[in-house]
Each structure stands twice: as structure tokens, then as C-alpha cells.
Amino acid sequence: xxxxxxxxxxxxxxxxxxxxxxxxxxxxxxxxxxxxxxxxxxxxxxxxxxxxxxxxxxxxxxxxxxxxxxxxxxxxxxxxxxxxxxxxxxxxxxxxxxxxxxxxxxxxxxxxxxxxxxxxxxxxxxxxxxxxxxxxxxxxxxxxxxxxxxxxxxxxxxxxxxxxxxxxxxxxxxxxxxxxxxxxxxxxxxxxxxxxxxxxxxxxxxxxxxxxxxxxxxxxxxxxxxxxxxxxxxxxxxxxxxxxxxxxxxxxxxxxxxxxxxxxxxxxxxxxxxxxxxxxxxxxxxxxxxxxxxxxxxxxxxxxxxxxxxxxxxxxxxx
Amino acid sequence: xxxxxxxxxxxxxxxxxxxxxxxxxxxxxxxxxxxxxxxxxxxxxxxxxxxxxxxxxxxxxxxxxxxxxxxxxxxxxxxxxxxxxxxxxxxxxxxxxxxxxxxxxxxxxxxxxxxxxxxxxxxxxxxxxxxxxxxxxxxxxxxxxxxxxxxxxxxxxxxxxxxxxxxxxxxxxxxxxxxxxxxxxxxxxxxxxxxxxxxxxxxxxxxxxxxxxxxxxxxxxxxxxxxxxxxxxxxxxxxxxxxxxxxxxxxxxxxxxxxxxxxxxxxxxxxxxxxxxxxxxxxxxxxxxxxxxxxxxxxxxxxxxxxxxxxxxxxxxxxxxxxxxxxxxxxxxxxxxxxxxxxxxxxxxxxxxxxxxxxxxxxxxxxxxxxxxxxxxxxxxxxxxxxxxxxxxxxxxxxxxxxxxxxxxxxxxxxxxxxxxxxxxxxxxxxxxxxxxxxxxxxxxxxxxxxxxxxxxxxxxxxxxxxxxxxxxxxxxxxxxxxxxxxxxxxxxxxxxxxxxxxxxxxxxxxxxxxxxxxxxxxxxxxxxxxxxxxxxxxxxxxxxxxxxxxxxxxxxxxxxxxxxxxxxxxxxxxxxxxxxxxxxxxxxxxxx
Numbered sequence: 021x022x023x024x025x026x027x028x029x030x031x032x033x034x035x036x037x038x039x040x041x042x043x044x045x046x047x048x049x050x051x052x053x054x055x056x057x058x059x060x061x062x063x064x065x066x067x068x069x070x071x072x073x074x075x076x077x078x079x080x081x082x083x084x085x086x087x088x089x090x091x092x093x094x095x096x097x098x099x100x101x102x103x104x105x106x107x108x109x110x111x112x113x114x115x116x117x118x119x120x121x122x123x124x125x126x127x128x129x130x131x132x133x134x135x136x137x138x139x140x141x142x143x144x145x146x147x148x149x150x151x152x153x154x155x156x157x158x159x160x161x162x163x164x165x166x167x168x169x170x171x172x173x174x175x176x177x178x179x180x181x182x183x184x185x186x187x188x189x190x191x192x193x194x195x196x197x198x199x200x201x202x203x204x205x206x207x208x209x210x211x212x213x214x215x216x217x218x219x220x221x222x223x224x225x226x227x228x229x230x231x232x233x234x235x236x237x238x239x240x241x242x243x244x245x246x247x248x249x250x251x252x253x254x255x256x257x258x259x260x261x262x263x264x265x266x267x268x269x270x271x272x273x274x275x276x277x278x279x280x281x282x283x284x285x286x287x288x289x290x291x292x293x294x295x296x297x298x299x300x301x302x303x304x305x306x307x308x309x310x311x312x313x314x315x316x317x318x319x320x321x322x323x324x325x326x327x328x329x330x331x332x333x334x335x336x337x338x339x
Numbered sequence: 340x341x342x343x344x345x346x347x348x349x350x351x352x353x354x355x356x357x358x359x360x361x362x363x364x365x366x367x368x369x370x371x372x373x374x375x376x377x378x379x380x381x382x383x384x385x386x387x388x389x390x391x392x393x394x395x396x397x398x399x400x401x402x403x404x405x406x407x408x409x410x411x412x413x414x415x416x417x418x419x420x421x422x423x424x425x426x427x428x429x430x431x432x433x434x435x436x437x438x439x440x441x442x443x444x445x446x447x448x449x450x451x452x453x454x455x456x457x458x459x460x461x462x463x464x465x466x467x468x469x470x471x472x473x474x475x476x477x478x479x480x481x482x483x484x485x486x487x488x489x490x491x492x493x494x495x496x497x498x499x500x501x502x503x504x505x506x507x508x509x510x511x512x513x514x515x516x517x518x519x520x521x522x523x524x525x526x527x528x529x530x531x532x533x534x535x536x537x538x539x540x541x542x543x544x545x546x547x548x549x550x551x552x553x554x555x556x557x558x559x560x561x562x563x564x565x566x567x568x569x570x571x572x573x574x575x576x577x578x579x580x581x582x583x584x585x586x587x588x589x590x591x592x593x594x595x596x597x598x599x600x601x602x603x604x605x606x607x608x609x610x611x612x613x614x615x616x617x618x619x620x621x622x623x624x625x626x627x628x629x630x631x632x633x634x635x636x637x638x639x640x641x642x643x644x645x646x647x648x649x650x651x652x653x654x655x656x657x658x659x660x661x662x663x664x665x666x667x668x669x670x671x672x673x674x675x676x677x678x679x680x681x682x683x684x685x686x687x688x689x690x691x692x693x694x695x696x697x698x699x700x701x702x703x704x705x706x707x708x709x710x711x712x713x714x715x716x717x718x719x720x721x722x723x724x725x726x727x728x729x730x731x732x733x734x735x736x737x738x739x740x741x742x743x744x745x746x747x748x749x750x751x752x753x754x755x756x757x758x759x760x761x762x763x764x765x766x767x768x769x770x771x772x773x774x775x776x777x778x779x780x781x782x783x784x785x786x787x788x789x790x791x792x793x794x795x796x797x798x799x800x801x802x803x804x805x806x807x808x809x810x811x812x813x814x815x816x817x818x819x820x821x822x823x824x825x826x827x828x829x830x831x832x833x834x835x836x837x838x839x840x841x842x843x844x845x846x847x848x849x850x851x852x853x854x855x856x857x858x859x860x861x862x863x864x865x866x867x868x869x870x871x872x873x874x875x876x877x878x879x880x881x882x883x884x885x886x887x888x889x890x891x892x893x894x895x896x897x898x899x900x901x902x903x904x905x906x907x908x909x910x911x912x913x914x915x916x917x918x919x920x921x922x923x924x925x926x927x928x929x930x931x932x
Contacts, residue, residue, distance in 0.1 A: 055451075061451050061454070061455070117634065117638070120637075120638065121637065121641075134397070134450070134451075135397070135589075135593070135641075136637050138397060138454070139585075139589050139633050139636070139637050140633070140634060140637045142582060142585065142586075142630075142633060143629075143630040143631070143632075143633030143634040143637070144630065144634065145630070146582070146626045146627065146629050146630030146633070147626075147627050147630030147631060147634070148630075149623070149626060150623030150624070150625070150626030150627045150630065151623060151627055152623070153622050153623030153626075154621050154622065154623045154624070154627070158622065264623070272458070272459065272462060275455050275458070276459075279452070279455065283451065283452070308470060310466055310469050310470040311466060311467070311470050313462070313466050314462075314463045314466035314467055314470070317459040317460075317462055317463035317466075318463060320456075321456060321459050321460075321463070324448060324452055324455065324456045324459075325444050325445070325447065325448070325456070
């Protein structure tokens with residue numbers, strides 16, 4: 021009997037880890053795309069995630085998507101529409117701010133302009149998070165659908181003893197995240213624009229000689245990167261309450277996932293995020309709740325220290 | 340770095356006294372608190388600057404040290420009744436140790452990885468301290484003897500203590516900047532491999548820097564706890580604390596003593612006043628102001644306020660003084676092409692360096708395979724071979740950048756394999772690089788001084804040694820120019836001087852003639868020839884034969900990682916296998932005629 025409970029707990033944690041991990045994977049893909057193409061660590065990625073949550077929340081409410089499309093499709097469409105808004109914001113921010121410290125302008129300068137990039141995205145992060153506080157207030161929100169609190173039951177298995185529950189909102193988020201990540205993978209590897217992005221990432225200077233507009237490619241990568249993370253944000257919003265500072269909670273998860281997947285590898289970032297989800301959920305079995313996040317940091321530190329090229333990637337940046 | 344810090348500390352103290360006097364006039368306790376917080380954040384900025392600003396290794400995690408200091412002081416106070424007067428120094432020790440513990444594993448990482456790993460430490464600590472049950476610890480009021488426990492009714496005492504700490508922090512920062520400590524860190528920031536090859540023990544300096552930085556941050560963190568009388572994990576380990584350290588420094592100016600102070604003096608009052616006036620109606624205004632300040636600085640004065648003003652001031656002064664000649668024409672006399680060669684050189688048959696069966700592969704590529712040769716005292720040994728022959732890899736093995744897969748390098752009866760580049764430099768082997776590795780934002784003299792540190796423990800003597808080395812390569816008149824302004828040949832000469840300044844017995848020169856015009860080649864050849872005549876043993880890589888035939892006493896020829904031939908130039912150049920390697924089989928017939 022006792023053994024069954026433990027098995028059930030482990031199975032439940034594994035399933036929960038897969039469900040949240042897939043969404044983490046998608047947010048990591050967004051960050052990984054930006055880093056992979058631009059070599060910029062976007063400090064504000066968590067805050068774009070937060071904007072994605074609010075965009076989804078308001079679009080869902082204003083457009084009445086819940087009545088139109090139902091609880092399954094409604095939030096998903098809202099999240100995708102929110103991503104379009106964030107894509108536009110990304111293009112705007114790249115044009116006005118980021119393009120001044122990235123791309124051809126800084127290629128070959130001392131430390132390739134890391135300092136200015138760092139400061140700029142840190143500044144953006146502060147403005148967005150605190151601006152969010154001014155605009156949206158500090159009250160936690162969430163997107164309420166009947167799905168948040170209902171689950172599918174798998175089982176009972178092993179006679180009548182054991183069953184695993186799949187939260188419906190998380191399950192939808194998991195499936196949509198996987199599909200969007202897959203779509204991005206196909207886009208990057210198959211399409212002409214995807215090839216342009218890879219060329220600009222690989223060698224900006226050579227890409228320029230091949231007639232590629234590197235700044236434009238960076239703009240697409242940045243806007244797309246924050247749009248993808250925003251979709252993940254919108255999906256998280258269906259089962260997790262959020263406030264303007266929520267980005268900080270996720271930014272480490274994103275960094276950990278991206279590093280785990282091998283910095284710069286987009287598909288690796290997805291697996292990295294998934295792994296972080298599993299670590300987070302499985303750690304609940306053995307660690308007190310307060311140490312759950314500390315566990316993520318410790319895993320993150322161990323990974324960077326022991327295997328900085330990531331578990332799934334090959335390109336290291338140690339020298 | 341030549342000036343002593345006495346005058347500057349005097350100036351700093353005067354500014355601090357004026358600040359203190361001004362604060363005496365203020366009665367409002369809220370403003371007194373603000374006047375205390377300005378030096379507090381300035382000190383945290385200085386702490387960040389001492390490590391990240393000078394060394395270029397960005398830390399997102401200075402809250403670790405700040406928080407550990409705060410909790411050390413608080414817990415000692417609460418649990419064993421120890422006064423902060425002792426708690427703060429103990430906290431500084433804790434901070435220094437934490438610096439070593441964090442630095443030891445994390446220094447293996449570079450660039451972005453380092454920055455991100457540093458981010459994780461304070462956040463992990465935050466959760467650990469919450470889990471330990473220290474969510475909110477307050478310092479009890481001591482009614483009996485408040486001053487003995489650093490508790491004052493009048494906040495102006497705190498302003499005074501904060502200023503004393505600030506002056507001490509600035510003096511340490513100055514001391515570091517003006518000594519080999521600071522210059523070594525700057526060299527690491529600009530080109531770490533070059534610093535290592537020039538004899539700088541990069542790991543040791545980074546370790547000292549993070550320990551000093553951790554101690555300063557922990558000290559001010561402890562004081563912060565005393566002033567606010569309450570500590571929570573988010574307030575000391577939180578993201579905003581780490582960010583604040585970066586923000587005041589980057590705003591004021593990285594790698595300057597005054598930068599963090601100016602940054603804090605502008606940003607802290609601004610955000611505090613806005614927070615007090617508008618905080619109720621517009622709660623996030625403080626963060627927005629910080630963010631906007633950062634964005635504006637990047638767009639308008641990316642190097643920070645202090646360097647920006649300094650540059651503007653200098654430009655204006657320069658204009659007033661009447662256009663000073665912007666370009667100083669290199670005045671070094673071009674010596675007539677001397678008859679280089681083997682005359683006048685004392686070459687013995689004494690072996691100084693033995694290379695035995697060195698091999699090194701990268702994945703499937705065998706870059707160097709089973710190479711053995713001797714270097715004789717006082718000779719010029721040319722290592723030649725086509726592109727990709729493994730010449731530079733061989734040098735990287737010799738000076739410790741790359742460990743060989745097999746083989747031995749013997750120098751002065753000791754095996755060099757396994758030593759780090761700075762240790763090999765310390766033992767008397769200097770090197771230059773195929774692609775020059777200058778410290779571009781330092782002057783020519785500073786570049787060379789970095790090389791001289793290893794030979795001279797005294798800073799003044801190191802400078803003299805550097806000047807002498809510059810004179811030997813004919814660059815004495817370019818000492819004060821920024822390295823970024825030099826021409827290619829001058830960069831190569833400067834790099835040569837940097838290697839010379841470590842007083843090497845053996846110099847490894849990697850394609851020193853690459854990319855030079857014919858006159859410049861002559862200039863370089865004559866310098867190298869003079870060095871050889873003065874008794875320095877030289878191993879030089881080249882792939883152009885003509886210049887080498889005039890310079891080298893012996894050749895070692897590499898091709899595809901293997902040693903093809905070695906011996907006197909005349910013999911080697913007639914060796915059919917060498918001709919084949921260089922020209923291909925088709926030319927064999929022509930060459931043999």
C-alpha cells in the first residue's frame with residue numbers, strides 16, 4: 021500500500037513535470053533563439069513573458085474569446101494574438117534601442133559590445149516590470165476558465181489503487197507549446213528566412229557579404245524570440261496567478277533551460293526547459309517547498325560548472 | 340599607476356567632510372537616511388567595480404556578499420549579542436571567504452556563462468535563508484549602551500560612519516587601480532590569453548579581486564542591516580540589490596574610482612524622492628527611473644557619466660590650448676638594412692630546450708605528431724612549414740596554452756608540460772602571437788609594463804624595465820600612445836617589447852613578419868637580430884623562406900604536424916621533401932636544377 025502511494029506520487033510528479041516542462045521548453049526556445057542568433061543575453065526575457073501573460077489576459081477578456089471559442093481554444097487564440105502584439109513590440113524595441121548595441125555596429129569591438137547589451141536589456145527589464153506595476157497594479161491575476169481546476173484521470177491502474185491526474189489547462193498548454201516549438205524548428209531548418217537567420221548567427225560578417233541584411237535578421241530573431249516566450253507566458257497564465265514581477269520567477273528557469281540545452285541550440289533549449297520542469301516537479305517529492313526553487317539554481321550551477329556545453333548541445337564557449 | 344594615492348585620498352576626504360557638514364544642517368530624519376544610503380550603494384558599486392569593472396567578468400550576483408554580510412552581522416547580534424562594531428569586520432571576512440568559494444569553481448567559466456552562474460548564487464541563498472527560518476530578523480534595540488552596538492538616535496552618526504567606510508573603500512579602489520593589481524585586471528579584461536602569456540597569473544588576480552570585492556560588499560551589507568534594523572532575504576539577496584550595484588557603477592562609469600560614487604549620488608536621491616512623492620500613486624516609479632537612466636546612458640554616454648565628462652573636458656581644454664599635433668609621426672630612425680645573419684652571434688651547442696615526441700590532436704585532426712628537436716643556447720631557430728603544418732599548435736604546447744597528448748618539454752632540467760602559461764613565462768620563456776594580442780585600451784608603456792611585472796616585484800622598477808624594453812625595439816617615443824592607435828608593425832614591436840620586458844632567456848616569435856611591408860620587415864629583422872646578438876635565444880615561426888634564410892641558424896620544417904627535416908638552412912632548403920611540401924611534386928624537377 022505504502023509503495024503504491026510512492027509510485028503514484030512519482031508518476032504524478034513525472035506527469036506534472038512533463039506538462040509544465042513543455043511550456044518551460046517553449047519559453048527557453050524564445051530566449052535561445054535570441055541568444056543563438058544575436059549572441060545577446062536578454063535580461064528582459066522574463067518581463068516579456070509577463071507582458072505575454074497580460075496581453076493574453078486582456079485579449080481574452082476584451083474579445084470575449086471564452087464565449088466564442090470555448091475554454092480550450094479561447095485562451096490559446098488569445099495567447100497567439102498576444103504573441104503578435106509582442107512581435108510588434110519586439111520589432112519596435114529592436115529598431116529604436118537594441119540595434120544600436122548589436123549587430124554589425126559592434127562586431128569586432130572590445131568584448132563585442134557585451135557590456136552595453138547587458139545594461140540595455142537590464143534597463144528594459146526594470147522599465148517593463150515596474151511600468152507593468154504602474155499599468156496593471158500589483159494584484160495577482162489569472163485567466164479563469166473551467167479548465168484550471170479540472171483534470172483528466174488516467175486510470176485507475178493496477179486494480180483500483182493507482183491513478184494519475186492531468187490538469188486540463190496544463191495539458192492544453194503542454195500540447196500547444198510542443199506544437200509551437202516544433203513549428204519553429206521546422207521554420208528555422210526549412211524556410212528561406214530560417215536559413216538567413218542561421219547564416220546571420222553563424223558569421224554576421226560573411227552573411228553581410230552574401231547579401232544578407234544582418235540587422236533585419238536580428239530584428240526578426242529578437243521579435244520572434246520574445247513572441248515565442250510570450251505565447252508560453254499566455255499559456256502559463258491559464259493555470260498560474262501572475263503579477264508584474266512574475267518575470268523574475270521564470271527568468272532563471274529560462275536561463276537554466278537554455279544553458280542545459282547548450283547555449284545557442286534551439287532544439288536543445290526545448291529539451292533543457294523540459295528537463296527543468298521535471299527537476300522542479302520531482303524535487304517536490306524530496307525537498308521542502310521553500311527549497312524547490314533553490315533546487316533549480318543548484319542544478320543550474322552544477323550544469324554550468326560541470327558541463328557548460330550543455331547536456332544536449334555541442335558548442336561550448338569556454339575559451 | 341605611477342602616482343601615489345595620497346593626494347587623491349586627500350581630495351576624497353575633503354569631499355566627504357563637505358558632505359558630512361552639509362548633512363549636519365539637515366534635521367529631517369528621512370533625508371538623513373537618504374544621505375546614509377547614498378554612500379551605502381556607492382560602496383556596493385565600488386565593490387562590484389573592483390571585481391567586474393576592472394576584470395571585465397560581469398557579476399550579476401553581488402547580492403550574495405551583501406546579504407551574507409547583513410546576515411552575519413544580524414545573526415551575531417541576535418544570537419550571541421555581538422556588537423556590529425565587531426560583526427561588520429567578521430562579516431567582511433565571511434564575504435572574502437564567500438568570494439573565494441564562489442570564485443574557485445566559477446572562474447572556469449567565461450563570458451556569458453560566468454555572468455549567468457553568478458546570478459544563481461544569491462537567488463539560491465535567498466531561498467536557503469528563507470527555508471532556514473530567517474524570513475524576517477530584526478536587530479533588538481539596546482537601551483543600555485546603544486553606541487556600543489552602533490545604535491544612534493541621531494541618524495547623522497550613520498552618515499558619518501557610512502562616509503568613513505566610503506573613503507576607505509575608495510582608497511582601496513584607488514590603491515588597486517594604481518598598482519599592478521589594477522593593471523593586471525585591466526589586462527585580463529582586454530585580452531586574457533595575452534595577459535597569461537605575459538606572465539600574469541590570471542587566476543590568482545581574479546581570485547584576489549573577487550575576495551576583496553566580496554569583503555567590501557559584505558561590510559557594507561552588514562552596515563545596511565544596522566541602519567535599517569531589519570533584514571529579509573529578498574531585501575539583501577534579491578535581484579534588485581545585485582542590479583543596484585551594477586546600475587550605479589555603469590551609470591557613473593565602469594573601472595573608475597569616482598564612477599560608482601557619482602552614479603549613486605545622482606540615482607539614489609532621484610529614485611528615493613520620486614518614491615516618497617509618488618510611490619503611493621505610482622508604485623513602480625523608482626524602478627522605471629533606474630531603467631530609463633540605464634537606457635539613456637547607453638544611448639548617450641555608453642562609457643558612463645564620469646569618463647564622458649572627463650573626455651568632454653579634455654577635448655575642450657585641448658581646443659583652447661590650440662590644436663596640439665594629433666598625430667606624432669613615428670620618429671624612430673630606420674636603421675639601414677643591416678647584414679643580418681650568423682656573424683657576430685655566439686651560438687653554442689649547449690642545449691637549453693628539449694622537445695621530445697610531442698603530439699597533439701584536435702578530435703580527428705593530428706595537429707602535431709611526434710615532434711622532437713633541441714634548441715641551442717643563443718641560436719635563432721626557424722620553424723617553417725606551410726599553412727596548417729602545426730607550427731602555432733606547437734608554440735601553444737610550448738608555452739602552456741594547450742597540453743600535449745604525449746611528449747615532454749624540458750627546460751632548465753624541468754618538464755614544462757602541465758604548467759600554466761604564466762608559470763612558463765615566469766621561468767624565462769616569452770612569446771608573441773601570430774595575430775597580435777595587444778591591450779588596445781592601454782598605452783604602449785602600460786602594455787609593456789604588464790609584461791615586466793613578472794620580472795620585477797617592485798612597480799617602479801617594472802616601469803623602468805618596460806621603458807628599457809621599449810627602447811630596445813625602437814619604440815621609446817611611442818610610450819604614451821594608446822595601443823589602439825598603433826600601426827601593424829608598431830603593434831608587433833610593442834608585443835615583442837612586452838615579451839622582452841619579462842627578461843626572457845628564450846623568445847617564441849609566432850610569424851612576427853606576417854603582413855609587414857618590405858621596409859617594415861627589414862626593421863623587424865634588425866630588431867630580432869640585435870636581440871639574438873644580445874644573447875636571447877629565439878625560436879621563430881615563419882612560412883616565408885627568404886627572410887628566414889637570412890635570420891635563422893637552423894631550421895625545423897613541419898608539414899601536416901610531422902617533422903619533415905631539420906638542420907642548417909642551406910641543407911634544408913635543398914631537401915627534396917621540403918621542396919615538395921612547399922611547392923608540390925610538379926616543381927621537383929625545376930627545383931633540382
